[in-house]
């Protein structure tokens with residue numbers, strides 16, 4: 001029994017250390033926006049934010065590569081905001097980009113726009 005408890009304790013400490021390391025790595029990024037992206041956007045836009053999510057192979061229109069500095073740099077904040085809030089159709093793009101109005105409030109959409117500037121290494125436009 002003592003051995004079991006000991007290994008449970010060790011496992012817990014190991015997980016704790018791993019989580020701290022993860023937190024430190026994320027410190028530069030806006031944590032809440034990262035969480036939103038990882039919850040709602042990764043399945044299409046991908047864990048690497050490059051448009052290669054698990055769904056993308058089967059999609060007729062490829063999700064935007066958010067690491068594409070050129071394309072993201074050419075897209076104004078207002079368009080990014082509209083596309084996230086109202087979906088692809090709101091900016092004349094594919095309906096495969098869902099609208100997030102009703103799921104995310106305007107502040108959260110703004111946080112995501114700001115975060116996309118970090119991901120794409122572009123400046124607000």
Ligand code: HEC
Nearest residue numbers: 040041044061062063064080083088091093094096097112
């Ligand atoms: C069901 C798949 C799917 C999900 C989930 C998804 N997207 Fe998209 N997204 C797309 C597709 C497909 C496009 C490309 C549309 C096109 O080019 O016509 C796109 C395009 C975009 C664009 C580019 C719009 C433009 O004007 O160029 C932005 C920004 C974007 N998505 C942000 C997000 C964010 C933020 C989330 C999470 C809140 C998200 N997407 C979730 C599929 C998805």
